[in-house]
Amino acid sequence: MTSQVTEQVEVPAAPRGRLDWLNRSTLGRHLAVAVAGAVILYLISVGLDAYRDYLMAEVAATVVAVAGLTVLIGLSGQISIGNGAFMAIGGYTGALLFSHLHWPLALIIIAAALVAAAVGAIFGVAAARLHGPYLAGATLMFAVALPFLANTFANQLGGDQGLGFFVTTPAFLGVNFSLQRWQAWVNCAAGLIAFILLANLIRSKVGRSWRAIRDDEIAAALAGLNIARLKILAFVVSAAAAGLGGVLLAIFNGTVSPSLFTLNLSIQLLTAAVLGGLGTLAGSIWGGALLVIVPIYLEDVAVGHGFASQSTSAAIPILAYGVVLIIVMLAFPRGIQGGLNRLIKKKGSA
Amino acid sequence: MVEFLEFTLEGLSAGMIYAAIALSLVLIWRGTGVLNYAQGAMAMFTSFIALEIIYVTGNYWLGFVSALAAGLVIGAIAERVIVRPVTGKPPLNAVIVTIGLLILVEGLAGLLYGSNNRSFPPAFSIDGLSIGSVALGITRNDIFTGAAVLLAAAILALTFRYSSIGLRLRATAFNAPVARLLGVRVGRMLTLGWALAGLLGALAGLLVSPSTFLNPNSMDTIFVLGFTAAVIGGLESPAGAVAGGLILGVVLSYAGGYLGSEVVNLFGLAALLLVLMFRPTGLFSSAQARRV
Numbered sequence: 001m002t003s004q005v006t007e008q009v010e011v012p013a014a015p016r017g018r019l020d021w022l023n024r025s026t027l028g029r030h031l032a033v034a035v036a037g038a039v040i041l042y043l044i045s046v047g048l049d050a051y052r053d054y055l056m057a058e059v060a061a062t063v064v065a066v067a068g069l070t071v072l073i074g075l076s077g078q079i080s081i082g083n084g085a086f087m088a089i090g091g092y093t094g095a096l097l098f099s100h101l102h103w104p105l106a107l108i109i110i111a112a113a114l115v116a117a118a119v120g121a122i123f124g125v126a127a128a129r130l131h132g133p134y135l136a137g138a139t140l141m142f143a144v145a146l147p148f149l150a151n152t153f154a155n156q157l158g159g160d161q162g163l164g165f166f167v168t169t170p171a172f173l174g175v176n177f178s179l180q181r182w183q184a185w186v187n188c189a190a191g192l193i194a195f196i197l198l199a200n201l202i203r204s205k206v207g208r209s210w211r212a213i214r215d216d217e218i219a220a221a222l223a224g225l226n227i228a229r230l231k232i233l234a235f236v237v238s239a240a241a242a243g244l245g246g247v248l249l250a251i252f253n254g255t256v257s258p259s260l261f262t263l264n265l266s267i268q269l270l271t272a273a274v275l276g277g278l279g280t281l282a283g284s285i286w287g288g289a290l291l292v293i294v295p296i297y298l299e300d301v302a303v304g305h306g307f308a309s310q311s312t313s314a315a316i317p318i319l320a321y322g323v324v325l326i327i328v329m330l331a332f333p334r335g336i337q338g339g340l341n342r343l344i345k346k347k348g349s350a
Numbered sequence: 351m352v353e354f355l356e357f358t359l360e361g362l363s364a365g366m367i368y369a370a371i372a373l374s375l376v377l378i379w380r381g382t383g384v385l386n387y388a389q390g391a392m393a394m395f396t397s398f399i400a401l402e403i404i405y406v407t408g409n410y411w412l413g414f415v416s417a418l419a420a421g422l423v424i425g426a427i428a429e430r431v432i433v434r435p436v437t438g439k440p441p442l443n444a445v446i447v448t449i450g451l452l453i454l455v456e457g458l459a460g461l462l463y464g465s466n467n468r469s470f471p472p473a474f475s476i477d478g479l480s481i482g483s484v485a486l487g488i489t490r491n492d493i494f495t496g497a498a499v500l501l502a503a504a505i506l507a508l509t510f511r512y513s514s515i516g517l518r519l520r521a522t523a524f525n526a527p528v529a530r531l532l533g534v535r536v537g538r539m540l541t542l543g544w545a546l547a548g549l550l551g552a553l554a555g556l557l558v559s560p561s562t563f564l565n566p567n568s569m570d571t572i573f574v575l576g577f578t579a580a581v582i583g584g585l586e587s588p589a590g591a592v593a594g595g596l597i598l599g600v601v602l603s604y605a606g607g608y609l610g611s612e613v614v615n616l617f618g619l620a621a622l623l624l625v626l627m628f629r630p631t632g633l634f635s636s637a638q639a640r641r642v
């Protein structure tokens with residue numbers, strides 16, 4: 001009789017216990033999502049040809065950089081139009097370590113993120129007192145000025161030509177394994193690890209403190225938060241993610257040069273973060289993927305249907321991107337992810 | 351010494367252009383609390399309009415005036431169609447919408463005119479002036495540039511100070527709800543502010559295009575430097591915009607002249623960070639208590 005009672009209790013308790021573990025452990029939940037993501041990405045990459053694997057690597061690099069920016073703007077409430085400069089720092093660090101010290105790839109990637117983070121800390125100290133357009137102006141000028149270092153130190157940084165960064169596929173994958181697929185794997189793996197770290201950070205005490213500062217800086221200060229240190233930390237995290245994105249960009253691009261890290265890149269990162277939906281990592285995936293994929297298809301379509309000649313076709317995706325930005329901002333002020341959330345909620349309540 | 355004078359005059363002449371962009375940004379910022387990232391792109395577009403008209407009619411001044419008029423119209427349209435719907439939304443939405451406008455205008459220009467560099471005629475001779483045998487390093491066109499910006503700034507300042515419409519513009523910028531209660535058509539004033547800023551931007555585009563050539567991205571750097579000038583001066587202050595522009599122009603001219611062109615923008619960044627380190631809201635801003 002007693003044994004029957006315990007069994008009746010235990011049978012429904014077992015599945016609930018498993019769910020409880022997932023609900024309680026943020027890290028566990030994020031790991032589970034990441035493993036699922038890794039499996040999906042693996043299956044996608046195997047099914048794609050070399051060019052689309054290349055695009056996949058580009059999307060991964062862009063998404064990581066956008067994610068860093070979405071944390072900075074969406075959580076800590078600071079704007080940056082200069083994260084392309086941190087990408088440049090990551091890319092150049094990677095290329096220098098690769099060609100001079102011949103470090104293993106994993107170490108190069110980590111070091112690139114760390115160097116970018118260090119510069120982010122220095123810049124963050126200068127930026128923590130600035131608000132709104134003053135911060136925007138400082139970061140904008142940072143993005144414009146920094147690439148000129150490559151010309152100032154042309155002997156070390158290669159000037160306009162830039163530096164080579166030619167990754168090869170490792171021997172254990174066999175001779176015929178496509179380089180693009182290997183690059184896609186490296187970039188997606190690095191991106192997933194970065195996402196796990198960022199997701200945990202967002203759910204941590206630091207993430208909550210950032211949101212408090214974003215919503216009311218003075219109230220947060222009165223509650224005992226160290227505003228300056230937290231703001232600088234947000235810049236460090238965002239710069240590290242941008243640096244990681246930069247070194248990943250360099251890996252699939254094969255070279256780093258000033259023309260890779262233009263003002264345009266910085267502006268596009270910002271627009272992608274807002275377009276996707278600020279403050280959410282899912283939004284940064286939307287934004288980053290749109291940024292890479294849509295222009296390519298638009299240009300193909302425009303040329304294919306005779307809307308533009310080869311010489312003016314480059315303007316079509318730019319034009320369309322501008323229109324999309326304006327329309328999305330007017331129709332979905334909280335970006336794509338915000339719009340999706342609202343649709344889901346409406347369905348749920350109906 | 352002669353070199354120093356030459357660099358100073360060159361810097362002041364370039365600084366006038368940054369000042370014009372900075373002034374247009376300040377005008378919009380004070381009126382609507384929006385920073386117009388498309389200001390440079392709009393100026394690029396009006397310069398293309400001027401170039402087309404000069405090409406067809408052969409008359410520089412007709413193109414000049416048409417570009418200014420186009421600047422007025424484009425500024426007004428931008429405010430009514432794109433900026434008005436995002437007022438009251440999070441400030442970042444206005445940032446993104448004007449960046450969207452920047453990308454849209456540059457894409458449109460690329461589609462219509464291609465991405466090649468076009469040369470743009472100067473208003474006056476670009477032969478260097480000299481006193482006796484001493485070359486001054488500036489041209490008649492540089493003098494025209496300085497005079498045009500100063501004149502525009504003076505007209506603007508006098509309009510704001512002494513005319514009834516200027517009073518209404520200032521009232522709107524100072525406190526829009528109260529101005530509305532007092533019978534000011536606030537919406538119209540905002541549109542007018544954007545239109546005037548569009549005109550100033552168009553002027554800057556016309557003045558700078560002879561030295562930079564014209565292509566869909568040719569105003570990007572000029573815009574960034576104008577923005578930097580506005581931030582250095584303090585976005586609240588028109589006098590600050592002019593001072594910021596001149597300071598930046600001279601600093602960059604010395605850096606480029608004495609140290610080489612590749613360090614120019616690095617010095618721009620250094621100057622900006624140095625000013626913001628000590629004055630986080632620019633040189634000419636009055637100390638403001640943040641609202642709790």
